[in-house]
Amino acid sequence: VGPRALQALEAAGIDAWMAAQSSPGRSVAVVLRRAQATRAEEVLRRELAPELERGALQPPQVRAPVTQVALVAEAMGQGANVAGRLFQPLGALGINVRAIAQTASARSISFIVDGAETALTVRTVHAAFHFAHEEVSLLVLGHGVVGSQLLEQLRALQQTLAQEHGIQLNLVGLADSRRVLFSPEGIPLNQWRERIEAVPEGTSPPVVQALLESLRRLPVPVLVDCTAADGMEELYLEAFRGGIHVVAANKKPLTQPREVWERLRSTAHLNHRAYHYETTVGAGLPVIQTLKDLVRTGDRVHGVEGSFSGTLGYLSQQLMDGVPLSRAVRTAREKGFTEPHPREDLGGTDAARKALILAREQGLDLAMEDVEVEPFVPREYLEEEDVERFLTGLEKLDRTFTSRIEGLRAEGKVLRYLARIDPAAKDGPVLRVGPVAVAKDHPATRLRGSEAFVAFSTERYADYPLLVQGAGAGGPVTAAGVLADILKIAQGLRGR
Template sequence: MSSTSFRVMKFGGSSVGSPRRLRQVLELIGLHAKAGPLAVVVSAMGDTTDWLLEAAELATRGELEEALTVVARVAHLAKTNATALHPARGTPLAARVDRLLAPLQQLLQGISLTRECSPASRDKVLAFGEWVSSTLLAELLEASGTPAAFRDARQLLVTDDTFGNARVDVARTREQLQRQSAGWGASVPVIPGFIAATVDGRTTTLGRNGSDYTAALVAQGLGASEVTVWTDVLGLHTADPDLVSDAYPVPHLTHGEGLELAAVGVRMLHPRTMIPLIESGISLRIRNTMHPDHPGTLIDAIGSRDGQRPTCIATREDLALLGIEVRKLSDQFQLGERALAALRASRVTVWMTAQSANGQSLAVVVPRPDVERARAALETELSQELARREVEPLGVRQPVTLLTLVAEAMGQGVNVAGRFFSALGAVGVGVRASAQGASSRSISCVVDAADTAIAVRTTHAAFNLAHQQVSLFLLGKGTVGGQLLAQLRAQQDLLRERHGIALRVVGLADSRHTLFEPAGLSLEGLEERLARVDRGEPGTRTLVPLLDELRRLPVPILVDCTAAGDVAPLYTEAFRRGVHVVAANKLPLALPWAEREALVAEARRNHVAYHYETTVASSLPVIDTLANLVRTGDTVRLITASLSGSVGYICNELMAGVPLSVAVRAARDRGFTESDPREDLSGADVARKALILARELGLPLSLSDVALEPFVPASAQADEPTEAFLRGLRALDGEYAEKVAHCHPSGTTLRYLARIDPSKLGTGTPVIRVGLHAAEVGHPAADLRGSESFVSFTTTRHSDFPLTVRGAGAGGAVTASGVLADILRVSQTLRGR
């Protein structure tokens, strides 16, 4: 194209809907008119088209006064915008608006008399919106120093008489534009969008996105180099910003990508707009009227050369999925062809079809308001086959959403479809049907309407973000929860920059207070902010409604750092909503066997993660190690473990000559024990951990099956305040000093151990034993230091030298780091890169 070729600018209704925006439009046109030939296409102001439709409907019902009131509303908007820009010409401009709208009032009067508004009459009514805005814009440009003239689109665009959605005669339209433009001179032609005329001069409209289509046709007819659509957004975004807060404008797309997006219903594009541009090689740029310095989105024949260019995620909502399944297929059945022909004859729009490879079944996606018409059309077409029961009764699923990925690069890489479906499956979104075009520029699937937000956000994050967003709802801000928040504060930036994971705490709750903010809570002073929240109802049932909000966020994870005993129902509700659970809470895993199995099965059924590594040995990878042994076919013969870092610390202190009462108090002060040390000293905590390990082997055991010897006799654990209990331990100092004295001559070490022997199952001998032992020299437990824990696995493959996991086994910071590791494990699994 030469440097003197036309450029076409189209301004939408929002761009001319207020004085401030209209002033910006005048400045933009004035600036660009100086750079060479320019044509302008303009839509009706603001909501004028909707108002005109309302006026036509009122007149059709005979409510003329109400219809004229609506016309007055249209006039007021036009006068306000025009006179605000040029107060000195306010009276002439207002009079001009009245003259323009006078024929509309007469037209509505005629409609009200006949109580009938034909498609042709409706097109006449709607045309007034663009007619007024373009006429005023031309006069305002002249008044501001930019030569301009109104050019009636009805003398330029030639169509058939399909009123409401007229078909353009492209050849005649090009001829008209070329002939008339020869006499335009240097003034900027201001052309109303959306409207056209038949060969005999009857007014028609071009339907949805009609003004954009007008701009494309004008550009084609004038041989323009580029069309710029000025609107109220910064460009075509990677996803709907209302659904995805991280959506961002796409700088560059190909014509093919634009056409794919138009085909799946992206609001700013339409196939009719794209086709003239593609045929003539004309570029389309989408820009923001109020941010003219932003480059917006360029759509041309070349597209982006960036190998990491973004992928657009388009959604079409309020649809229905109709399924047809054939019981007996013959060569003559032609299911797809017959179904589509029937729907086309019934004027039902089909947004997607998906047919099985053998033609046995067909899925058709249609607008939900048309579902009954579609069903009737298909049942009529297949009536004989339905009567002979050769076809299953039609299935209808509604409402559903059509989710589509569009990117030119999709056909140039592998595993795009795999990443797409894997991302959806990982968050529990069911795919009801799918399709991919031969161009490989796009892939579409149908999801339930309720899953729209989570599907879009998850897919957008998987394909467009340099980081994986993760949404955390944290239960508990005590020792472990508090440390986890501290670690998140310290690690957030590092995790984002080095590992591509953006952890965001969206909720925090303790036993009486809850904070929840989908956009994310500031971590600074979060605990104090929670304490200031009005006290709520106790228990976890009140948290269930928040799970509905959590599930709609990217990678939702419920993180349980409490020791609450009533959380299993909350976990179940989370799983059912596609929310992952990371827990340091042992109690749900120690429920009766059937309840525990039901909980784990619920997570598996909903394809979500349930990670609880820290329930056994703080941050040590014990459960994962055991799972790997079992998965690889090894047989576990014996597990020996010191599973309480707190009791391990107390044992070390005892062996060093520290009295029991002093050692227990020190362990509590260091944060090694529960707030009430009796939970540790009773052995119940170790028994639960041992039970969890045994159940990982598939052993259907319960706590009552554990042969438990408390570390401190049950008789010493009276129901009294914690401080009184700690003072009462002094009475046992001598007894435990004597236990230590017995160890010294033999060189053994006092340890509190769990032993799991699967071979004892069904023999009447306990499979799990927990109690005090004197560990001999060389035993893995003998040289444990401080609060260290260990777990030793004797297996078929590790028989001579048991596989041992050893390390710090207590402390809020250590446990919190294990919880964080489980969170990252979920995140990295879903990231899929």
């Protein structure tokens, strides 16, 4: 049937630009000028009338408009893997290839896509054969302390990364709680602030969901969450399903009820997407990846201990230095070390979130309500809504704290605010966050300022726990950690 059909078209003066026949005699695809489509259909119906009448053939179908893309190589068939490099990214973007024809001698390959996909196809093909750079498309949410530092680091590094590592990081979108900026061509990194400020503010939070459909059609799309917003888990899930990677400094999605956490992980896994969140614990310090590696290589975690709150670390040290509690908190707030209302820090919730993230990472089935949180000050003090009254109220605690500190000093101990995970406690795993009096030789005694530390005691690190310590908060180190997570995705693609 195939040859007869082609012959009939030729006889009618209709040029077939491309023809493909797969499986003997079962089906034929022909590409021709759109103006000739109706005429071609007539010719084929006439030529194949007998077969059509007895139902041996399905009537010819016309798909229009379509675009034929032809690649001619210098040396095809020489291991250049043209077909793979061509169709892998097209398929990943959901572009349907309607027909393919390749012959060895012609050193060419032709294929057909729907006309609407032309621009995306051409861009993708160019990217596929322009091997110099691995392009990554970033949609950044939030440009506060972490987000703005990230954009600054991107600006400073963009050229070096392209030249030395072959990674082209493009900022294609930026959003905050009131505005959205999206530009597939890329937002110049030295103008992001002017550009986002020029966007008129919306009255309600912008719908980022709508952007994902555009983002997913760009090369290696990554959603970068530098916010501390609630409810982002739904957005992540949609991103994973759409083929978008997620890098997040946001702790909250990881501390949702267990089933949400499971869904995030399994959806990322099923869609082969990365979900990196190294900075949610200890900022730029290598904490999550270290724990992941321990667990994946079959080590057994006997216990984890850490200090993750820079604010509470600072307060502990001030108290040890003899500063009264109320004054220490007031100073910390003035220096910008605390949230606007210091009770957010003194309550211990942030430290509890980080401890939960680590506990889940080692496979423990725990949730926020399982974390035993002892606040830095008695819970009833945290109920005061008014900041000034709250600070004044703390004065009532000064004497208690001072005598407690004196007692510790007499014992040669030091006050610290620690998180402890005991996976093998008698009545099930225990996750505890609170003030602890530690002995002088404990690693936590050496912490200064906003320093964080984590110690993993495991089967293999039994005598000497694996310890990571260093600045565990702040814009620059957190942003660098986010950037490292982004680079992990880019480099995974190149197999490095």
